[in-house]
Amino acid sequence: MKELDIDMAWFKRELKGIITTTEEKKEAPDGIWNKCPNCKKPLHYSEQVENQYVCHYCGYHLRIGSKEYFAVLFDNNEFTELFTDLTSGDPLHFEDTKKYTDRLKETQTKTGLKDAIRAGAGKIDGQDLVIACMDFNFIGGSMGSVVGEKIARSIDYCIANKVPFLMISKSGGARMMEAAFSLMQMAKTSAKLALLSQAKIPYISLLTDPTTGGVTASYAMLGDINIAEPGALIGFAGPRVIKETIKKDLPKGFQTAEFVQEHGFLDFIVDRREMKEKLASFIKMMAN
Ligand SMILES: [Zn+2]
Secondary structure (H helix, E strand, C coil), X not given: CHHHHHHHHHHHHHHHHHCCCHHHHCXXXXXXXXXXXXXXXXXXXXXXXXXXXXXXXXXXXXCCCHHHHHHHHCHHHCEEEECCCCCCCCCCXXXXXXXXXXXXHHHHHHHCXXXXXXXXXXXXXXXXXXXXXXXXXXXXXXXXXXXXXXHHHHHHHHHHHCCCEEEEEEECCXXXXXXXXXXXXXXXXXXXXXXXXXXXXXXXXXXXEXXXXXXXXXXXXXXXXXXXXXXXXXXXXXXXXXXXXXXXCCCCCCCEHHHHHHCCCCCEECCHHHHHXXXXXXXXXXXX
């Protein structure tokens, strides 16, 4: 009988352990480990940082945001963030499952971002550079009026200060909730890029996984040099839509960076671990 009590005590103690709240569990910092989505091997957070967020087993390029790209590319992660006060309006009073204004507010709180793009001015290997980088976790990296406006202002800044411009795209396309206001950004950014080109200031476009829709159809493909990360999905419409339209099977690897390069739409595919060095040398080359 006594023995059983002891057993019960242990049993109860274990039970107690099971009801640890989620809050308590989070004592270990978030994201210490996560699995590579491609080879499923565990990746330690510090290893990810060291390897520029590329899986060191299989070379898969993890999806990262502006914070990580700035840290990977800017010297000592030093930069001045530009145009931080821009936020989206709701010109159409759009509502789907929730109001667009509520969706914006929620996403801002969840991500700590104002919209799907950030711009920063800093140095890469000692040379001045402005980087505008999209964030996919902000409503699918969708291109709305803030994205277009920040790109336009970044280009103005580059022209005024004679600084090269790097655009890092990662987007599902135009932002549905801003409808025609989104589509207008394609024309606006394209026109600004023409001015940059007239001013003979280099523009490098870096396409990352995924770059689709109106973004592919405008600024992402207009670089003096167009680069992509390996394995990135790049396309206009999704594969299923195309298949249904042309009523034919699509070739293998369709819409990967490698396929797009083979067909002449990309100049280079660059591993993220060599990205900074390559970009710096392109900029040096174009400055001469
Ligand atoms: Zn892997």
